[in-house]
Amino acid sequence: MTLGKRIASAFRMDDDTWERHANPWSVWSRTTALPALILAAWSRVWIGWWALVPGIIALLWTWLNPRIFGKPTSLDSWASKCVLGERIWINRDEEPVPERHRLAPNLLNAVAGIGNLVVIWSVVQLEVWPTIFGAALAYAGKLWFLDRMVWLYEDMKDATPEYRAWQSQTVADRAT
Structure with missing residues (x-):
């Protein structure tokens, strides 16, 4: 089982959840998770153990996000294709992907x-610039990965x- 499949399983990603996650609002709003987690961890300096509250909220957001948006009426957007590509990537043990x-x-x-x-090291050390660099590296890798998933x-x-x-599902099927 691939790591991606384990993560999807941990997040309880069933077909309905994947369909909802293909909504571009879900894809783009999920990019707020890392800054929310960084801010929550950094807030330990200001609010001590209460920093667990925004941390838990940020983690809850990562779980809720693919569930709260409706199914998209179209799968033609770049963001929707990212999610469909991720599903294919996660399924590569059962259906191999081309070598390229x-x-x-x-x-x-x-x-x-x-x-x-x-990011983790930098937030623990309370280092601003390495935190920003790590987040930029994480986003660059993830967004480029998503672009490859469209391909x-x-x-x-x-x-x-x-x-x-x-x-082949109809727009009406996706809207329900």
Whole structure:
């Protein structure tokens, strides 16, 4: 089982949740999670143990985000295709992805992971510039990864009946 599949499982991402997460509002608003977590951790300086409250709220936001938005009426946006590509990427054990799509996503996830490690270290040390650098590295890796997921989706959207079904649902089906 891939790490992505484990994370999706931990977040209880079922088909309905994935469909809702394909809403561009879900994709773009989820980018607020890292700054919220950074601010919550940094706030320990000002509010002590009460910093756990905004930290828990930020973590809750990451779980709630893919659930609170409605299903998109169209899957034509870049953000929607990112989510569909992520689903394909996570499913690569069952349905292999083309060779040209295997290396870059792993490297970009590593870049994002290193950025997150820098953020954690910097926030613990209360270092502003390394925190900003780490967050920029994390976002660069993640957003570039998402761009690769659009490419993966475009290359594989007809590879299986399941992937084809994502495109063939009617607008009315998605709106319900």
